[in-house]
Amino acid sequence: MTLAELKYIVALARHRHFGRAAEAAFVSQPTLSVAVKKLEDSLGVTLFERGTREVTPTPIGDRIVARAQRVLEGVDEIADLARAAQDPLAEPLRMGAIYTVGPYLLPHLVPRIHEQAPDMPLVVEEGYTEGLTERLRNGELDLLFISLPFEVPGVVTRALYEEPFKVVVQAAHPWSRRETVNREELGEETVLLLDDGHCFRDQVLASCPECRPEKGQPEGMRRTIESSSLETIRYMVASGLGVTVMPCTAVGGELFSQRLLAQKRFSSGAPTRQVALAWRESFPRPEAVTTVAEAVQGCPLSCVRFLDS
Numbered sequence: 001m002t003l004a005e006l007k008y009i010v011a012l013a014r015h016r017h018f019g020r021a022a023e024a025a026f027v028s029q030p031t032l033s034v035a036v037k038k039l040e041d042s043l044g045v046t047l048f049e050r051g052t053r054e055v056t057p058t059p060i061g062d063r064i065v066a067r068a069q070r071v072l073e074g075v076d077e078i079a080d081l082a083r084a085a086q087d088p089l090a091e092p093l094r095m096g097a098i099y100t101v102g103p104y105l106l107p108h109l110v111p112r113i114h115e116q117a118p119d120m121p122l123v124v125e126e127g128y129t130e131g132l133t134e135r136l137r138n139g140e141l142d143l144l145f146i147s148l149p150f151e152v153p154g155v156v157t158r159a160l161y162e163e164p165f166k167v168v169v170q171a172a173h174p175w176s177r178r179e180t181v182n183r184e185e186l187g188e189e190t191v192l193l194l195d196d197g198h199c200f201r202d203q204v205l206a207s208c209p210e211c212r213p214e215k216g217q218p219e220g221m222r223r224t225i226e227s228s229s230l231e232t233i234r235y236m237v238a239s240g241l242g243v244t245v246m247p248c249t250a251v252g253g254e255l256f257s258q259r260l261l262a263q264k265r266f267s268s269g270a271p272t273r274q275v276a277l278a279w280r281e282s283f284p285r286p287e288a289v290t291t292v293a294e295a296v297q298g299c300p301l302s303c304v305r306f307l308d309s
Contacts, residue, residue: 003075005039006068008032009047013065016054069138076139081284088285089117095124095292096132097145100200100230101275104249105145108299109292117291128197136280143279143289147199150278157276158289160296161304165207165271166251166263168234169243176262183266186210190242192225192233200230200273204245207271211245237261247273248303274307 011021012032022032040047047061057065083091097106102124110122125132125141133152135141150157167181175181187210194201205212211224225242227233230250237244238260251263277296279289297306 001039001042003072005035006072008035009039009061009065010068010072012036012048012055013057013061016056018055021055073139077282077284085284087119088287089291090119091285092121092123093285093288093292094140094142095122095145096135096141096143097124097126098129098132098147098199099126100194100198100247100250101145101147102126103231104247105275105296105299105301108301109295112295112298113292116295117288120288120291129199130197133278136278139280142283142285143277143292146276146278147203148274148276150276152278154281155278156281157278158293159274159276159307160293161301161306162272162274163248163301163304164265165204165245165273166248166265167243168237168246168251168261168263170237170240171260171262172240173243173262175243175264178264180267181264182268183208183271184210186243186245190225192227192236192242192244194230194233195226195228200247203271203273208245234261245271249301251303275304 008021008025008027011025012018015021015024018029018033022029025032036047043064045060045064046058047064049056049058103126106124110124113120113122127135129146129150132141132144132146133155136144136155137152145160146157148157148159167175167186169175186208191211193204193211225236227236230246233244233246234250234252236242246263248263251261277289277293283289
């Protein structure tokens with residue numbers, strides 16, 4: 001049994017196709033096929049069912065692939081430990097951020113990290129919490145910017161800041177002349193929300209149940225409109241399509257927002273969220289985590305309350 005064979009069965013279980021698995025493993029399809037069959041023969045069990053269109057792990061194959069994944073993660077950790085011992089701020093740092101945090105934090109954060117650790121290149125990607133979490137656990141990402149609560153075995157979190165939610169309306173909306181908005185009033189408006197899969201959507205609905213989509217409404221009378229991004233929602237609000245709720249960092253203070261949008265505080269008990277860093281307990285570069293957390297503290301996010309470490 002070799003590490004290469006373990007990599008091949010993990011790739012095959014993930015892609016469920018010999019060709020795609022071989023491409024992901026950077027080998028030819030015959031090489032991967034022969035290696036998988038050789039491992040099955042040496043173990044004396046069938047790891048995969050070969051269908052005409054898809055390859056599926058057998059029950060014992062599922063268990064062995066899971067163990068192989070842990071072995072490969074352990075090997076990667078050994079290599080990471082060796083590199084980190086040389087200079088923890090000289091290796092690339094792979095960061096993930098949920099869609100409702102990345103666009104509003106990273107433009108401020110990346111330059112500050114570069115100032116503090118100029119030899120640490122940053123690899124950044126955005127995604128949904130579920131997908132980013134899987135990549136963190138698999139070792140494909142080093143740390144995440146997520147919203148609490150976030151409880152994952154083997155993962156540590158550090159709260160960074162708390163930000164209030166704001167009601168955002170078109171500048172011509174009657175609410176634009178008011179200081180605050182009662183959350184109950186949202187039930188009387190067309191509310192724009194993020195699609196399913198965004199944790200911020202769930203937080204808004206938990207804090208403002210009046211925004212929850214109503215079932216059984218006649219066509220053309222739906223009071224909730226969904227979109228894939230906060231940026232798209234901002235444009236729709238600016239056009240007069242409805243109102244929305246956003247984290248304060250996403251409202252924006254540029255000319256577009258000043259001319260076309262108005263942000264309003266909730267009249268009482270404003271909902272908030274806490275943004276945090278998350279990383280594996282075994283991540284061997286705590287200095288990199290500390291550097292990122294300290295850089296966040298220096299970002300000009302005037303509407304948030306930074307939290308003590």
